[in-house]
Amino acid sequence: MQRLQRKRIVLGIGGGIAAYKSAELVRRLRDQGAEVRVVMTRAAREFITPLTLQALSGHPVFHDLLDPAAEAAMGHIELARWADLVLIAPATADLLARLAQGVADDLLTTLVLATDAPVALAPAMNQAMWRDPATQANAELLAARGLRLFGPAAGSQACGDVGPGRMLEADELAQRAADCFERGLLTGCRVLITAGPTQESIDPVRYITNHSSGKMGFALAEAAAEAGAVVTLVSGPVHLPTPQRVTRVNVVSARDMLAACEAAMPCDLLIAAAAVADYRPEVIATQKMKKDPGSDDGLQLRMVRNPDILATLAARADRPFSVGFAAETEKLLDYAARKLRDKNLDLIVANDVANPGIGFNSEDNAITIIDRQLTQNSFAQTSKGKIARQLIAFIAARLHQS
Ligand code: CTP
Numbered sequence: 001m002q003r004l005q006r007k008r009i010v011l012g013i014g015g016g017i018a019a020y021k022s023a024e025l026v027r028r029l030r031d032q033g034a035e036v037r038v039v040m041t042r043a044a045r046e047f048i049t050p051l052t053l054q055a056l057s058g059h060p061v062f063h064d065l066l067d068p069a070a071e072a073a074m075g076h077i078e079l080a081r082w083a084d085l086v087l088i089a090p091a092t093a094d095l096l097a098r099l100a101q102g103v104a105d106d107l108l109t110t111l112v113l114a115t116d117a118p119v120a121l122a123p124a125m126n127q128a129m130w131r132d133p134a135t136q137a138n139a140e141l142l143a144a145r146g147l148r149l150f151g152p153a154a155g156s157q158a159c160g161d162v163g164p165g166r167m168l169e170a171d172e173l174a175q176r177a178a179d180c181f182e183r184g185l186l187t188g189c190r191v192l193i194t195a196g197p198t199q200e201s202i203d204p205v206r207y208i209t210n211h212s213s214g215k216m217g218f219a220l221a222e223a224a225a226e227a228g229a230v231v232t233l234v235s236g237p238v239h240l241p242t243p244q245r246v247t248r249v250n251v252v253s254a255r256d257m258l259a260a261c262e263a264a265m266p267c268d269l270l271i272a273a274a275a276v277a278d279y280r281p282e283v284i285a286t287q288k289m290k291k292d293p294g295s296d297d298g299l300q301l302r303m304v305r306n307p308d309i310l311a312t313l314a315a316r317a318d319r320p321f322s323v324g325f326a327a328e329t330e331k332l333l334d335y336a337a338r339k340l341r342d343k344n345l346d347l348i349v350a351n352d353v354a355n356p357g358i359g360f361n362s363e364d365n366a367i368t369i370i371d372r373q374l375t376q377n378s379f380a381q382t383s384k385g386k387i388a389r390q391l392i393a394f395i396a397a398r399l400h401q402s
Contacts, residue, residue, distance in 0.1 A: 002033030003178035009034045012088035012108045014095045015043020017158045018124035018167035026056040028174035039108050065107040080114035087177055090124030090167045093135050100138035118180050120148040127163025150176045184228025185396035190267040191229040193221045194274035196236035198254045203285035212275035213361045214238030219388035221246045227392050232264040254306035270320040272310035279303035311343040321399045323347045329354040336370055347371055
């Protein structure tokens with residue numbers, strides 16, 4: 001299926017090394033049925049020639065605000081009106097700063113101010129530049145104004161660094177562009193999902209954990225992304241691939257998970273599917289612990305309580321719509337209702353982990369959702385993928401009512 005059929009996309013290209021990927025992006029957008037007009041900044045033309053983009057888009061490239069010939073063909077205001085979507089890839093640190101300031105000193109920045117179409121940015125820059133508080137503040141400001149940020153991804157960079165700042169691949173950008181035209185159940189909604197177990201270290205080689213596979217949380221992340229949400233998935237150690245269009249943050253311990261979740265706030269919806277270790281050893285031995293050769297005594301480990309991630313986030317002033325899981329082996333609905341109240345949740349998903357067909361590590365699940373009025377809604381046993389989609393549809397309906 002061509003997801004961008006007859007959609008008009010202005011592709012803005014900034015001056016970064018990732019500009020070479022923009023040539024491929026033109027092709028991917030056109031593969032999806034889009035009509036593409038390319039606007040390049042002066043710096044972009046140092047990295048890739050307008051001729052390449054003209055050949056790939058099938059149209060002359062726009063780059064000059066004050067070029068009478070170009071203005072006569074299609075003026076910049078006309079181009080701004082023509083667009084169904086303005087996608088800027090790569091969006092450099094400099095472009096983010098100029099857009100955040102509302103500067104209009106070249107064709108691309110002028111066009112962004114002049115258009116009423118959605119604007120999406122694919123940041124691409126060195127990891128330290130991306131992490132810089134100035135860039136972060138600009139990105140946040142632009143996101144708060146409703147511009148969409150696609151990425152950046154983390155990984156190895158052209159400059160040799162490793163970290164966040166890589167432009168998303170052309171295929172993924174084309175899919176994200178297509179998402180802009182589809183109104184899913186959670187379009188525009190920022191969703192934070194915790195998944196998997198946590199590991200609590202005893203010493204450098206040993207840890208305490210549980211049987212959670214992370215499958216339910218990952219299935220929920222995939223279903224939420226399919227529904228149009230912007231999803232951050234904070235996951236403990238699991239062996240699962242990251243669902244498409246989901247930002248994954250890997251963590252190890254409960255305290256790491258809380259810190260990663262706090263960094264991902266604010267969000268509109270929190271789904272806590274992680275099986276967080278309630279306790280951790282009070283001290284982590286710095287060296288591998290050795291047995292006492294002179295004694296057969298057992299080992300006494302003093303454990304201390306871990307923070308409750310869900311309760312902490314649901315207690316914030318900017319609390320999201322909060323959904324918890326109650327994994328129980330007995331008195332399922334009683335315990336679930338108690339957790340709903342104690343953690344100040346909007347919904348709790350009760351899960352009978354004593355049943356081997358639907359518990360930890362299994363492919364299937366069957367759930368009962370309980371709301372604040374203690375009304376119960378049950379979903380019969382099926383694959384975790386299907387349950388996840390049903391659950392996301394249910395949650396989205398409640399979220400929109402709230
Ligand atoms: N949870 C959390 N942080 C914790 C413990 C639990 O965020 N430290 C979340 C889980 O992700 C889940 C819900 O709280 O959404 C309930 O988790 P569960 O392990 O069933 O219950 P606990 O609160 O740990 O209570 P208990 O172990 O006494 O059953």
